[in-house]
Every structure is written in C-alpha cells, then in structure tokens.
Amino acid sequence: MGEYRSPWVDDEVRHVGRLARSFFERSVIPHTERFAAQHRVDRETWCEAGRLGLLCPSIRDEHGGGGGTFAHEAAILWEQGRLADDSLPYAIHSTIVPHYIQEYGTEEQKRRWLPGLASGALIGAIAMSEPSGGSDLKAVRTLARREGDHYVITGAKSFITNGSMAGLVLVVARTGEPGARGLSIIGVETEHATGLSHGGPLRKIGQHGQDTRELFFDEVRVPATHLVGEVEGRGFAQLMAQLPQERLAIAVGAVAQAEYAVELAVQYAKERTAFGRSLWDLQNTRITLAECATEARVARVFLDHCIVEHLKGRLDAATASQSKYRSTDVLSSIADRCLQVFGGYGYVLDYPIARIYAGARVQRIYGGANEIMKELVARSL
Numbered sequence: 001m002g003e004y005r006s007p008w009v010d011d012e013v014r015h016v017g018r019l020a021r022s023f024f025e026r027s028v029i030p031h032t033e034r035f036a037a038q039h040r041v042d043r044e045t046w047c048e049a050g051r052l053g054l055l056c057p058s059i060r061d062e063h064g065g066g067g068g069t070f071a072h073e074a075a076i077l078w079e080q081g082r083l084a085d086d087s088l089p090y091a092i093h094s095t096i097v098p099h100y101i102q103e104y105g106t107e108e109q110k111r112r113w114l115p116g117l118a119s120g121a122l123i124g125a126i127a128m129s130e131p132s133g134g135s136d137l138k139a140v141r142t143l144a145r146r147e148g149d150h151y152v153i154t155g156a157k158s159f160i161t162n163g164s165m166a167g168l169v170l171v172v173a174r175t176g177e178p179g180a181r182g183l184s185i186i187g188v189e190t191e192h193a194t195g196l197s198h199g200g201p202l203r204k205i206g207q208h209g210q211d212t213r214e215l216f217f218d219e220v221r222v223p224a225t226h227l228v229g230e231v232e233g234r235g236f237a238q239l240m241a242q243l244p245q246e247r248l249a250i251a252v253g254a255v256a257q258a259e260y261a262v263e264l265a266v267q268y269a270k271e272r273t274a275f276g277r278s279l280w281d282l283q284n285t286r287i288t289l290a291e292c293a294t295e296a297r298v299a300r301v302f303l304d305h306c307i308v309e310h311l312k313g314r315l316d317a318a319t320a321s322q323s324k325y326r327s328t329d330v331l332s333s334i335a336d337r338c339l340q341v342f343g344g345y346g347y348v349l350d351y352p353i354a355r356i357y358a359g360a361r362v363q364r365i366y367g368g369a370n371e372i373m374k375e376l377v378a379r380s381l
C-alpha cells in the first residue's frame, strides 16, 4: 500500500512522535504485565514522561507545558496506539485535564496545578460519571454546597481513571439548580481531601494497567478558590467545549491501534502455516486483511481532516463525534477480524492483538457512548 503522510505532521511533530515511541518501547511496553497486576503504572513512569517533555506538550510554556499544539499531543497518542499500550492513561492526564485549567482556570490555579501536571509530579483525573449514569451529564447528583470560603462535596463518581493515583481530580458537581446550568467543575487536591475515599480497582475486561476506581465524597471540604473559572454554573458549558478534544484523542488512539492490528495480522498470516501453506495463501485471509487495511486508511484520512480542522480552531462537536464513533467502531471490527487470523493465540494476552481487542470494546462506551455521538451528529443535520 502506498505510503501515506498525515498533513499535520511536520519535522518537529515527527521528532516528538519518535521520542514518544522510544519512551513507550523502553519504559511502558516491557512492564505491561506488571502494570496490569498492580492496576496502575509506576509513579516514576509519569515522572519520566514529564522529564522527556511528553506531558502537557500543548500547555503554554509559562505554566510548565511544551508550548505546542494538539499536533504534539496527537503524535504521542498515535505512537502509544501504534504500540498498543493500554496502561498509561495519557489522554486523561495530558490532553484533557490540563486544558480545563488552561482555558478556564484562574492564574493562581494555573500556577498551582499546571507545572506539576507537566512534570508528572501531580497526576490528573476528571470525575464526571456517577453510579446513576455517565451519559446524562446534566443529571449529575454530586453536590458541592458553599460554606463560607469552602465547598463541601458529597456524592459518588464511578469509573474514574487515575482514581487512586490522582493528586488532582476535576470534579463535576452541582453547585446550583437542577439541569445543566447548576453544574460546576471543582479541583480537588486529594492529599488534603478528608472524606475522600476510593473503591478497589475495577476488574475490567481490558486496559488492566489503568487505575480505574469509584470515588466517594463524604463532606469533602475544598477551598472555594478551587472552582475552575471564577463563576459557578459554567461546568456544563466547559465540558461541552472540551469534550471534542477528548473525543478526537480517543479517535487518534483508535485509528493507530487499527493500523497496528492490520500490520500484526498481515505479518502473522505470512508466517503461519495451515494445511501445508501459509495463511496468507488462503484467499479468505487476503480479502479480510485487504478490507481491514482499507477501512483503517479511510478512518485515518477522516481523522486527519478532523485534526487539521481542530488545529485551525474549526472542529465542531458533531464532526468530532463522527470521528470518535466511526474510528472506535472501525477499531472494534478490525480488531475482531485480525484476532481471528491469529486463531487461539489471538486470545492470549501475550499477543498484542489480544490487548487491542479487549481495549477496543470500551472505546465505544467511554468519552461519550457512540449512541450519544450519533445523537450529537443528528442534532447538527
């Protein structure tokens, strides 16, 4: 297949991608099993990523970031996906959490939190979903009651990535009336949060190295100055503005993993023999993998269009949703067909194709379920 170059990758972005690749090859992939067993990566892994300048590359440099753009984030997410790493929750920490602070935070919040997120000393999480539901964000029940100079937070959050490791959790909580206009985002520093506890690691079917937990807030007192943005009730609007970038980040990883799955399956099919010839010699295998390669390429071209639009500040929520749902559907379908090529070995976690398959499933659910993505697309028609 002819070489394809993504239009948003210039020399500098390519350099960041190479740096990321060597980091994941050296410091993440060889430790995947250990990370899975402990349900988290090492703290030092975050710090190493920070020292290399891989965390918060698109946060402004005066606050410790790399001063780059989403292209730098995307290059790192791409390499992570091309190696099928599902341990380091890079996107949550780097592509999502710091951007709420950069876009809406006070100068004091930026100085307090962004340098730590960029160095890896402070690990970030965002807590939107609740046991009663994750899709309907307007219905968030967690309450933040104002008492003098503090908010007092009570409620529960489910499926929170970095749930036990995070030093900073951006909590979506109700500070006012029912519905969207009563929501705010509050930064909770976990070290000082008496009354905050978490459940055990959730036993997921994939992404075993990620620290996914329930969080419980029992009258947790947080300084009122930790309200993200100085005005209450802006939380839902902030989420709606930032979620397209989160969805694009998921799409980047999904397409990268889809390409990698095809590459792995082609290589395996050419090496493995059955009935005296290679799997590749069976027309069924070639047709399947030709279809997978084509679908991955089509997804990548649309993804690249979305990235270019985002870099120009023109990506709308509906187009980001199209990219998220389409690329994660494509990934699931490709991972399934490529795993089949591996036969029983595809079901064994030692093979990256098994990791890709298990990790693909949740991508159609988190970051907004794909049905919600289609609702957003439909609203734009």
Ligand SMILES: Cc1cc2nc3c(=O)[nH]c(=O)nc-3n(C[C@H](O)[C@H](O)[C@H](O)COP(=O)(O)OP(=O)(O)OC[C@H]3O[C@@H](n4cnc5c(N)ncnc54)[C@H](O)[C@@H]3O)c2cc1C
Pocket (backbone or CB within 6 Å): 092, 126, 127, 128, 129, 130, 131, 132, 133, 134, 135, 136, 158, 159, 160, 161, 162, 204, 207, 212, 362, 365, 366, 367, 368, 369, 371, 372, 375
């Ligand atoms: C591994 C993992 C990591 C996660 N990390 C985080 C995190 O860091 N922070 C965070 O806040 N959340 C996180 N989540 C939660 C995730 O965002 C939610 O699971 C997701 O938004 C769906 O919410 P729910 O599970 O409550 O499903 P529900 O909202 O109960 O929906 C269930 C299903 O119903 C369907 N559905 C729902 N609403 C509609 C609709 N309007 N139209 C059509 N169909 C609909 C969809 O198929 C959906 O999958 C994570 C989840 C997982 C599994």
